[in-house]
Amino acid sequence: MKNGYNPLSEEVWAEPSIGYRHLLEEEPVHFFEAFDPPFYTLSRFADVQAALLDIETYSSEWGQGPRFSPPGGMLSNPPQHTFYRGLVQQAFTPRAIAEWGERITALSEELLDQRTGTQAWDLHDDYAFPLPVIVISEMLGVPGDDLQKFKHWSDITVEAMGAEDPTPFAAEMGELAAYLLNTIRQRRAEPQEDLISALVVAEQDGKGLADEELLGVVNQLFVGGNETTTSLITNMIWRLLQDRSLWERLVQDPGLIDIAIEESLRFDPPVLGLYRTTTREVEMEGGTIPKDAKVMMHYAAANRDPATFESPNDFSLDRERSRHLGFGLGVHFCLGAPLARLEARIALRTLLQRCPDLQLLGDGERIAPFFLWGRRRLPVTG
Numbered sequence: 313m314k315n316g317y318n319p320l321s322e323e324v325w326a327e328p329s330i331g332y333r334h335l336l337e338e339e340p341v342h343f344f345e346a347f348d349p350p351f352y353t354l355s356r357f358a359d360v361q362a363a364l365l366d367i368e369t370y371s372s373e374w375g376q377g378p379r380f381s382p383p384g385g386m387l388s389n390p391p392q393h394t395f396y397r398g399l400v401q402q403a404f405t406p407r408a409i410a411e412w413g414e415r416i417t418a419l420s421e422e423l424l425d426q427r428t429g430t431q432a433w434d435l436h437d438d439y440a441f442p443l444p445v446i447v448i449s450e451m452l453g454v455p456g457d458d459l460q461k462f463k464h465w466s467d468i469t470v471e472a473m474g475a476e477d478p479t480p481f482a483a484e485m486g487e488l489a490a491y492l493l494n495t496i497r498q499r500r501a502e503p504q505e506d507l508i509s510a511l512v513v514a515e516q517d518g519k520g521l522a523d524e525e526l527l528g529v530v531n532q533l534f535v536g537g538n539e540t541t542t543s544l545i546t547n548m549i550w551r552l553l554q555d556r557s558l559w560e561r562l563v564q565d566p567g568l569i570d571i572a573i574e575e576s577l578r579f580d581p582p583v584l585g586l587y588r589t590t591t592r593e594v595e596m597e598g599g600t601i602p603k604d605a606k607v608m609m610h611y612a613a614a615n616r617d618p619a620t621f622e623s624p625n626d627f628s629l630d631r632e633r634s635r636h637l638g639f640g641l642g643v644h645f646c647l648g649a650p651l652a653r654l655e656a657r658i659a660l661r662t663l664l665q666r667c668p669d670l671q672l673l674g675d676g677e678r679i680a681p682f683f684l685w686g687r688r689r690l691p692v693t694g
């Protein structure tokens with residue numbers, strides 16, 4: 313790039329990948345001063361991988377976002393992280409997730425039946441957005457009857473995470489917390505067959521969680537699983553329809569669905585990058601990062617590193633095995649990955665069967681904040 317790299321510039325905002333070559337080739341340890349607090353970015357696959365595995369140097373104690381925030385729930389280091397993750401994992405096993413397949417299929421069919429128009433419709437609003445929100449609401453056991461309210465709360469939470477000053481969002485985030493806390497208390501009094509009821513009684517080494525501690529975990533599951541999965545479905549369909557030969561190949565051969573999902577996670581990861589905080593000064597080939605600095609792990613740039621991926625800027629259905637960083641790596645590897653993959657698989661399969669002639673009517677618009685990547689609208693027909 314001509315004037316260095318600015319993650320907030322208009323051109324990078326519209327298409328983040330145009331900045332990756334500069335990061336990878338010119339500034340593998342990039343310092344961005346214009347944000348408060350200023351932060352570093354690591355982009356080479358080998359650097360991001362090494363940093364994610366070195367949890368003593370790159371700590372999660374000060375939040376996943378660009379601002380410093382206190383540790384809480386799984387947003388922490390071991391041993392606290394191990395304790396919380398162990399508790400949630402008990403209720404979130406791959407087998408428990410797989411049992412949701414039938415329900416997700418039925419929901420995908422229903423959403424396509426209810427499309428607002430038979431001609432033009434919105435792949436985001438009518439399909440990719442409601443599907444994960446309804447699924448996680450039903451899983452947790454929070455009433456899923458007010459989708460727009462949930463969407464708003466989800467949006468506010470991620471916007472607050474990316475803002476230099478989160479105070480304008482505090483009141484609405486308080487509303488979400490009150491809503492979830494209320495559900496947690498109800499389930500403690502009267503357990504049901506849902507994830508919150510399972511978490512209320514879950515114990516690790518004879519120790520369980522108090523309601524306020526559970527709130528952080530439930531909040532992370534609720535928010536972490538919504539917009540990201542919506543973006544995976546939307547980004548994937550967007551790219552497949554941009555190059556129609558890809559879409560047609562999948563219509564002919566749905567056996568390629570899992571490759572399409574992994575390629576989308578590599579090419580357009582819904583989380584472009586998350587943050588760590590250094591616990592000591594780190595000297596690297598491309599520069600020195602001081603102690604107590606925020607560092608963005610740029611999964612998306614690492615996923616386009618030519619040292620790791622052949623023809624990294626091609627979206628290809630011929631990549632057999634892709635070790636992308638779309639779900640992170642190491643102890644914080646995405647807990648919801650099996651659910652996200654299952655939802656994306658069913659969503660794409662159902663669309664290919666029901667709408668083989670689907671076409672884009674535009675590119676919609678991107679979501680905020682700068683470290684997330686998805687479309688908030690995607691007009692289609694067919």
Ligand code: HEM
Pocket residue numbers: 372376386387397448532533534536537538540541544581582583586587637638639640641643644645646647648649651652
């Ligand atoms: C395509 C969809 C998704 C993407 C791209 C995604 C991405 C990620 C990434 C990159 C991390 C690593 C965070 C870090 O290293 O600090 C993560 C962690 C996490 N994700 Fe996901 N996620 C997705 C779906 C979900 C779903 C569906 C859920 C749950 C319902 C979920 C729950 C979590 C949780 C609880 C963690 C924290 C794990 C830990 O710190 O040990 N995610 N996710």
